[in-house]
Amino acid sequence: MSSDADKNAAPPLPEPLRIPVADSHTHLDMQSGTVEEGLAKAASVGVTTVVQVGCDINSSRWAADTAAAYESVHATVALHPNEAPRIVHGDPDGWSRQGARKPGGDAALDEALAEIDRLAALPQVRGVGETGLDYFRTGPEGKEAQERSFRAHIEIAKRHGKALVIHDREAHADVLRVLKEEGAPERTVFHCYSGDAEMAEICARAGWFMSFAGNVTFKNAQNLRDALAVAPLELVLVETDAPFLTPAPYRGRPNAPYLIPVTVRAMAAVRGIDEDALATALAANTARAFAY
Numbered sequence: 222m223s224s225d226a227d228k229n230a231a232p233p234l235p236e237p238l239r240i241p242v243a244d245s246h247t248h249l250d251m252q253s254g255t256v257e258e259g260l261a262k263a264a265s266v267g268v269t270t271v272v273q274v275g276c277d278i279n280s281s282r283w284a285a286d287t288a289a290a291y292e293s294v295h296a297t298v299a300l301h302p303n304e305a306p307r308i309v310h311g312d313p314d315g316w317s318r319q320g321a322r323k324p325g326g327d328a329a330l331d332e333a334l335a336e337i338d339r340l341a342a343l344p345q346v347r348g349v350g351e352t353g354l355d356y357f358r359t360g361p362e363g364k365e366a367q368e369r370s371f372r373a374h375i376e377i378a379k380r381h382g383k384a385l386v387i388h389d390r391e392a393h394a395d396v397l398r399v400l401k402e403e404g405a406p407e408r409t410v411f412h413c414y415s416g417d418a419e420m421a422e423i424c425a426r427a428g429w430f431m432s433f434a435g436n437v438t439f440k441n442a443q444n445l446r447d448a449l450a451v452a453p454l455e456l457v458l459v460e461t462d463a464p465f466l467t468p469a470p471y472r473g474r475p476n477a478p479y480l481i482p483v484t485v486r487a488m489a490a491v492r493g494i495d496e497d498a499l500a501t502a503l504a505a506n507t508a509r510a511f512a513y
């Protein structure tokens with residue numbers, strides 16, 4: 222018998238991975254329970270490291286503080302591509318649902334970027350992101366602010382020698398164009414990789430990491446599995462993007478780093494390699510991507 226309560230309940234603990242891996246992109250601050258509980262639950266199934274991702278000034282500060290407090294947490298800091306236009310124009314129906322902000326213009330964006338720049342210098346901050354372009358949630362009126370913010374984040378990542386974490390939603394061509402125009406940092410990660418196999422080949426030639434999330438398990442996501450199948454093993458990462466994108470068969474229920482093994486097993490099946498071999502590669506790749 223199933224009920225609404227079951228549908229909202231946390232999925233059960235998967236069988237532990239034998240080789241520990243990292244969740245390369247998570248939002249612990251949006252998940253239920255304490256950080257300690259989340260990390261302990263993840264570690265109990267072999268997810269021993271997480272990359273905590275900032276999306277605005279507050280969550281970036283929180284990510285930096287949390288990474289300073291926990292050995293197993295690394296931070297990235299940024300203004301999310303849906304956040305940048307909100308700082309410039311204000312947007313009461315915005316992505317973070319924190320209510321309307323007073324439109325602050327370009328000066329407000331510059332001020333926010335200066336804080337990201339300051340945080341990016343911290344040793345426990347291993348990356349700058351998530352930044353990029355999102356044409357799904359942000360309309361054409363926000364494009365200019367998004368692109369300006371994306372370019373600034375690329376510059377910050379390069380100057381501090383940190384990884385660049387890219388959020389690319391329905392904006393593949395423009396993300397690739399801006400990266401080419403600015404010159405990508407040495408270590409660049411496409412988080413929640415959403416391109417096709419052809420784009421995976423472009424990323425592979427450039428040496429960019431492709432991080433696969435729970436949506437690689439979705440029935441309608443054959444394009445992602447095709448991309449995963451052709452991506453060089455040494456450029457593949459795994460992430461939850463929790464609390465979003467819970468892998469099948471738990472789609473729609475709350476996601477958290479402890480569910481990484483579910484996605485790892487699905488990915489191993491796509492690549493036709495065993496779970497331990499994939500986990501070994503994922504662990505090494507994430508450490509290389511974020512230089513920890």
Ligand SMILES: [Zn+2]
Nearest residue numbers: 351388412413
């Ligand atoms: Zn994202």
Ligand SMILES: [Zn+2]
Nearest residue numbers: 246274351462
């Ligand atoms: Zn994210």
